[in-house]
Amino acid sequence: MTHYGRPFWSQRIPESRRPSWPRLRDALACDVAIVGGGLTGCTTAYVLATAGIKTCLLEADGVGRGATAASAGLIRPQPFARFTELERAYGRRAARRMWEMSRHAALDLAALLRRLRIRCDLEPCDVFAIAVDEENEALLRREYQALADAGLDAVWVHAARLSRELRIEARGGIRTAGGACVDPYRACLGLAKAAVTRGARIFERSEVVRVRTGQVGVELETRGSPVAARAVVIATAGPAPLFRPLQRHFSSLHTYATVTPPLEGPLRRELGRHNVALTVGAEASRVLARTRDDRVLFAGADQPQIPDRRRPKTIVQRTGQLMYELSLLYSGISGIEPQHGWDTAIARTADGVVYAGPHRNYPHHLFALGTGHNGAAAALLAARILWRRYAGTPAPGDEVFGFNRG
Numbered sequence: 001m002t003h004y005g006r007p008f009w010s011q012r013i014p015e016s017r018r019p020s021w022p023r024l025r026d027a028l029a030c031d032v033a034i035v036g037g038g039l040t041g042c043t044t045a046y047v048l049a050t051a052g053i054k055t056c057l058l059e060a061d062g063v064g065r066g067a068t069a070a071s072a073g074l075i076r077p078q079p080f081a082r083f084t085e086l087e088r089a090y091g092r093r094a095a096r097r098m099w100e101m102s103r104h105a106a107l108d109l110a111a112l113l114r115r116l117r118i119r120c121d122l123e124p125c126d127v128f129a130i131a132v133d134e135e136n137e138a139l140l141r142r143e144y145q146a147l148a149d150a151g152l153d154a155v156w157v158h159a160a161r162l163s164r165e166l167r168i169e170a171r172g173g174i175r176t177a178g179g180a181c182v183d184p185y186r187a188c189l190g191l192a193k194a195a196v197t198r199g200a201r202i203f204e205r206s207e208v209v210r211v212r213t214g215q216v217g218v219e220l221e222t223r224g225s226p227v228a229a230r231a232v233v234i235a236t237a238g239p240a241p242l243f244r245p246l247q248r249h250f251s252s253l254h255t256y257a258t259v260t261p262p263l264e265g266p267l268r269r270e271l272g273r274h275n276v277a278l279t280v281g282a283e284a285s286r287v288l289a290r291t292r293d294d295r296v297l298f299a300g301a302d303q304p305q306i307p308d309r310r311r312p313k314t315i316v317q318r319t320g321q322l323m324y325e326l327s328l329l330y331s332g333i334s335g336i337e338p339q340h341g342w343d344t345a346i347a348r349t350a351d352g353v354v355y356a357g358p359h360r361n362y363p364h365h366l367f368a369l370g371t372g373h374n375g376a377a378a379a380l381l382a383a384r385i386l387w388r389r390y391a392g393t394p395a396p397g398d399e400v401f402g403f404n405r406g
Contacts, residue, residue, distance in 0.1 A: 001337075004315050008259045008297070008340040009185040010069035019189055021063065021196075024206040024224040030056045032390060033220050033227050035208045035242075036235035037061075038068040039184055039376055040368050042192040042202075043109075044233055044383040049198035051387060056229075057192075057200060058222060060207035064188035067237045067372070070344030072257060072287045072299040074277050076375035077106040077127060077178035080284060081352030082139075084146045089351060090405060096150050097397040098353055102374075103153070103178050105381035110180045112380070118190030120183040121292040125275045129284060130162060130173035132329075137171040139282035144174050153177060167272035168329055179277055181289045184376055211242060211365075218364045233386055235368045238347025243362070249355065249403070250347040250370060254306060256318040257299035258326075258338040259291070268294050270332045278329075284373075286325065296333065298326045305345055315343050346372035356382035357389055357402040366390065367403075 003011070032048055034041045037059025048055045079086070079102050086095035113122050131137035147154040155175045162170045192202055210221040211232055220227040239246035263271070271290070280286035286300035301318045319341025327334035349355060349370040356368050366389055368382035385398045399405065 002319065003340045004319065005312060005342055006340060007070040007257075007342045007344070009071075009073065009183055010065055011340070012183065013185070018062075019193065021192075021202040021204045024058065024203040024222055024227070027225045027227070028056060028201070029228045030054045030201070031229065032231050032233060033058060033218070033229035034233045034235055035220070036237075037063040037192070037202065037204065038066055038235065038237070039064065039188045039191070040371050040379040040382055041233070041235035042188050042195060043379040044235055044368065044386055045195040045200045045202070046191050046198065047380075047383040047387050048390070049195050049200035051391070053390070055195070055200040056227065057195070057202045058206045058208050058220065058227065059202070059204050062204050063192050063202065064185050067344045067346060068188045069185040070257065070342055071184050072289055072297060072375075073182050073184045074127075074287055074289055074375045075106045075109055075180040075182055075377045077103045077176050077377065079353045080373040080375070082143055082282065083150070083152070084143055086351065086353070087146060087150070090400065092150055094400045094405070096152065097400050099147075099150075099152050101381060101397055101401075102377060105384070106178050106180070106375075106377035109377050109380040113182070113187060113190070116190060116194050118187060118194070120186035120190060121181070122187075123181045123275060123292060125179050125181055125277050127176045127179040127277050127279065128157065128162070128166065128173050129176070129279045129282075130168065130170040131282065132170050132280065134171065136282045140172065140174055143282065147174070165273050166276060166278070167270055168278075181277060181291070182376060187376065208242065213363050213365075231364045231366060231390055233366045233368065235382070237345060237372070239367075239369055245361070246359070246367075246369070250349060252305045253302045253346050253348055254304070254311075254314075254343050255299065255346055255373070256301045256315065256322060256341070256343045257297060258319045258322045258341045259297045260295050260333065260336055261339045262294045263296065267332045271296070271330055280329070288326070288329070295339070296326065296330075298322050311343060315341055318343070348372055354378045354382055354401060355403055356385040357398065359403050
């Protein structure tokens with residue numbers, strides 16, 4: 001039986017065992033208030049609290065239960081964008097900086113999760129971008145050449161090797177090291193707990209309905225009590241509804257995912273190497289990952305956001321579409337019923353790269369938006385940029401993730 005509308009990751013922990021945090025009931029003052037309790041918000045809370053900054057986090061629902069729990073669980077070692085497009089838009093130096101900082105964030109996030117001993121099924125993996133048709137092969141070959149010319153780590157993999165190692169029929173692809181697969185919900189909960197041990201305060205069911213800017217800080221109005229802070233970090237899925245003028249920087253999408261039951265031994269062997277993740281096509285519009293308990297997770301099929309009344313029917317249709325596409329990659333999966341199929345709303349930036357930093361129209365505000373398809377590494381990347389901005393010590397390269405990069 002397929003469970004529709006229920007993200008796989010959030011269902012792995014029984015409700016009775018999920019950690020919870022209180023609702024904000026009394027007025028509060030802090031250095032930095034964070035709006036959003038997903039992976040980006042909790043990572044930022046951990047980074048700030050570790051630096052000795054008095055931090056509080058406000059989540060409208062439950063920590064990690066939104067876009068984080070509905071994500072693919074891939075720690076990408078590069079942005080969700082083609083290097084060739086970024087180089088054309090911003091120049092080689094800026095594009096290379098985006099690539100290098102994203103890779104370092106991916107490696108550092110995996111190291112942080114291990115150091116904190118967060119049990120989140122962390123599995124290092126190579127990420128293969130594969131082409132299944134002639135057009136995408138040509139695009140990926142140009143992408144590989146651009147990466148090689150810029151001195152970035154990338155290896156072209158021929159069709160024969162893909163068939164031998166991954167048991168997949170494709171025309172070729174690019175292999176990038178430094179990725180990882182992770183249970184994003186458990187990672188988020190672990191980072192939230194680690195933030196609390198370092199002095200951060202977390203409040204669930206505490207929706208922020210307005211942010212007022214003052215001379216020396218901000219005041220956040222919640223459905224409970226106000227919060228006064230020197231600065232506010234907005235780490236939500238997208239800018240709306242609090243910051244509608246910023247919506248022009250984003251496309252509002254629904255993305256979908258499905259996961260199989262645990263696969264039996266013979267079929268597991270048909271899928272080749274376990275420690276890999278795949279993106280399909282030059283646009284990386286599909287993501288395939290393997291879980292530690294031998295499931296296959298397949299995500300993508302983005303479309304513009306749809307009304308809530310249409311979502312249940314669309315989830316069923318998109319789950320079927322993803323399973324059909326998965327069977328074209330691995331014929332042995334044909335006929336297997338998915339165990340879960342779900343969707344989530346995301347905000348994608350025009351160039352696919354996360355926005356992290358201040359905006360000139362919003363004093364005392366810092367933003368971490370558009371993490372969506374950029375994967376879990378974007379959470380740590382954004383958190384470090386925001387910490388440096390708050391401390392007044394931005395690093396070279398931070399500006400390429402800002403709102404004014406274009």
